[in-house]
Amino acid sequence: MEFEQKFNLEKFAQDDFKAKKALWEKEADYYPQKIKELDLKSIDRFIDYHPKPSKLMKFKVNFAHKGLESIAEAMEKQKPWAVISRLNPSNPLHFGHKLILDELLWLQKQGADIYIPISNDESHIIGKSKNLDESKNIAYEKIIPSIISMGFNSKKTHIFVDSDYPDIYNVAMGLSKHLMIDHIFEFFNFGKDEKKESLGALYYKGAVQQAEILFPQCKEFGGPKPTLIPTSIDEYPYILLARDTAKKVNLIPPAALFLKFQQGLDNKGEMSADRPKSSIFLTDEPKIAENKIKNAHTGGSPLPNFQKEHGGVPGICPIYYLRTYHFEEDKKVEKECNSGEILCGDCKNIAAKQVSNFLASHQERLHDASKRIEEFTLKTPIRSILK
């Protein structure tokens, strides 16, 4: 009996390992495929060009860009440029957002003004919050303090909640003159079902989001100027539309830097608030975060001895990505995992420690950060005309 059981486990471990390797081969192809499909550019040339690229660039979390040349030029000539990073305040931020905030911090150090529109109108309109107040409260109580706690410079960081800065809608109205309904329908592949959507959802997608991308180019902010949107690949259509719209109103087409998703702890896709167990929120109590990590689905083997001999599959492991993207400076974790030197239990313990240390110190800063919201809040009236 014991022999048979051992034999089956070994076979199970082998099959499991093969399946994980195969999955990784498939997944490894996802981003290169996207680059081809959408005609994006790799950021390798930018990394070569920059004396000290960001950690996320070195780790290829930034896997591609569109139009980054305008930013490289502004950096080189020390001309003003801006970065825009939109947030939807239906839930507190998680480590997927931290990834982007880390990149924003680096971009700020390179000279960028950072603009962070928090679209509580979107949360409301697409039904992600009960009402406009609920998402507004999340913005002020959870999101903005977390952003400030990350260490941004208030002189170069401009945050606003859409409904408290309705000036953004002036830009949307100006732009929406140039956005034809049939074009928008085609652009977003609107079929019969989408016409059952609300006018608000259409206008948000078609015009307000465009305004959030383009408004730092208004003359109130010294525009037109080069701008950059660090974002995920699923936002690609908006970037394309914004580049198209920019040309129509004599602005500079915004560049985009595409970041890989932060893998969810449940290994069922990216970290997402829709699957709370997939995500570590920056407002999670450290103990809760540790538990989430301990229950994560890793790239390791069910059989410790097998893993010691053959190693794990870090490429499909959320713990590997969590540690590497957020807490490591080199590829040590990958090596240790591949060689079987470290097993998942120990690796999870390290991750749990890293995450809970981060959360503890992040959350310690939240109280002070809450008092500094005013300092970061954008209030400049927008009265200029986009064409």
Add this chain to the structure above:
Amino acid sequence: MEFEQKFNLEKFAQDDFKAKKALWEKEADYYPQKIKELDLKSIDRFIDYHPKPSKLMKFKVNFAHKGLESIAEAMEKQKPWAVISRLNPSNPLHFGHKLILDELLWLQKQGADIYIPISNDESHIIGKSKNLDESKNIAYEKIIPSIISMGFNSKKTHIFVDSDYPDIYNVAMGLSKHLMIDHIFEFFNFGKDEKKESLGALYYKGAVQQAEILFPQCKEFGGPKPTLIPTSIDEYPYILLARDTAKKVNLIPPAALFLKFQQGLDNKGEMSADRPKSSIFLTDEPKIAENKIKNAHTGGSPLPNFQKEHGGVPGICPIYYLRTYHFEEDKKVEKECNSGEILCGDCKNIAAKQVSNFLASHQERLHDASKRIEEFTLKTPIRSILK
């Protein structure tokens, strides 16, 4: 020859008179027909009920209403109510607008707070102004001073230009969640051609105009409360939509008071800035206005003797309407015209005098009015949630 010519002229005068009478019979039916078609109510009962109805009510310039009961009740119980009257600032105001301003003045005396949204966004988006600034400048330089010069009470009159009061878009966003695209398309009979319109035009019509009608019911203004829109019959679809939308967000369906158009001096339809000769603008120099009046197409006969005998057709005469709606307190003009007692030349002279006197004194007040704009400007932030 002379006899023949005389004979022809007489015949011509007779035919002309018949044609004018026939036209008047047809036109006289226009408004009663609208009442039937749209299931409106006559305002007779309101006139009977009110101790001192407005002059325009007595003259049936206000020919119908929808839902005026809510206003009558607020008047009776001395509860707060508001009136909203939207203006498109692509041109200065003309006597067609004065008609509405006169009614607003009366409504203000009955206790109403008056809200006047000036939609420079609409002018821009539908291409009625070169850009948002052009229509904004017309608003501040021509329209608002004219409104103030009419004698409104600044404590109960709240004027704003959309792009300078973007808070109105918060209301639009809130409402637009409840406005389904396919419903809007059906509502405005959007066909293939309209889909070539801009997203801005759709959103303006579908959501911003709704916001302009419903915003005084936000809690910042002590709403929900009964509201009234004095408007022309072509705005009826917006009123219907607003009544429908109001119910969806727990507001009181706004009432409407429908005013007849001010007939254009060219007798080719209502006074409209699109046909400058049809309109006397409140900013026209008195001399220019007098000339426009002298060139007006009246309801009189080409043959003075014929007119002396048979009278004119005041029902189709822009001069008759200009004098009656704006300068007379009784039906004397109608009688004098019908009886042939007064001919068009003299009648025009009186109208010219009345208009140029009005314009001179109106324009005398414009300079002071320009300095009082701030006093009338609405600035209350709108942060409340419509559902």
